[in-house]
Amino acid sequence: MQESTFNELSDLALRLSGQHIAASKAYLLEARLSTISRRENLATLDDLVHCLKARPNPRFEQEVAAALSSKKTSFFCERALLEKIVTQALPERLSHSKTGRLRVWCAGASTGQEAWSLAIRLSEEMGSALARAEIEIVGTDLSTQCVETAKTGTYGHFDVQKGLSIHRLMTNFSRKDNGDWVIGDAFHRNVNFRRHNLLDSARDLGAFDIIICSNVLGGLAPAAQRLAIENMSAQLLPEALFFAAPDETIEGLSSAIKPSRALRGAFERDTTEKKTAAA
């Protein structure tokens, strides 16, 4: 791959999805774009870039940008975080809810494992107050392909064996004739997936009690991190909580959020600046 090709592709990713692709990660590009290259019958990434420039097509550019993003995920990937959300954050939100309805947004959900993991974990809360709550989980991702996979709730042999105990697999999935495993129909009632770019306003998604954005922001350039956090925080209900992965440092990335006083490790919308501006 020519250096100019890497530059074109990393610029495209930055412009359309805010991703920062370091030159040291150039080797990832071939693998991530291989499906598109094969489909378009393009032998090299140099050819792909030539095609992008020769026939400008916003939809194709979006597809390439989405393909360049990391898809790495697994079931119960951030186990401690899910536990905190199920045992602390959601009960806290429910205690203030008049309707018993809560909404959770898994932002940057890739192929859906995090959202389904949360739904599975919630289904295990038989005796708790959460069992009577109506909890909607919305998963979003930049990649249409990932969203389509997530919607089916269907995963292969290797995917279902990473993070899922055999007990959870047997309880919540059924095996298809082709060897894939599909999550139970009942889970589809409260879990849905949509394509969404974190750089865009999320107004269409509505307001949320909990937003989970784990292992996503670290892959973005600083300006994109700020914009993504601002867009997400705008959808937080009053006193609602925002979570990144426990080992991610997001404090200071944006003035739109601040550490939560109610729950350690969580963030909430910071309205201080607006008050000052209004004053």
Place this chain on the structure above:
Amino acid sequence: MKNCLIVDDSRVVRTVAGRIVKDLSFAVTEAADGAQALEQCRKEMPDAILLDWNMPVMNGLDFLRALRREEKGADPIVVFCTNENDSEHIGEAIRAGANEYIMKPFDADIIESKFAEVGLV
């Protein structure tokens, strides 16, 4: 250091799985069938057993049932690792006392994930 007994009639599988398990900081011993494995367990109970199903002399399921009847036979954490990937086999293994279940083919991430599920790593 914890000890893991790998029971499989395929030397290739024992070698590959053995390398992965060693990387997880286990001392590894091997057996080629259930009877050999039972003999080894009677001498020294391992902390973990990675167990194939279909083997000559004594299969994995019969071994597991016999193991759980042994004194201290309830102690080892048993992870089945087999080509038998249907619900019936998985259910039978769990009822016989398996703690986890790996469907072949496997990779290092799967073994690590399954060992983590049962608190081995």
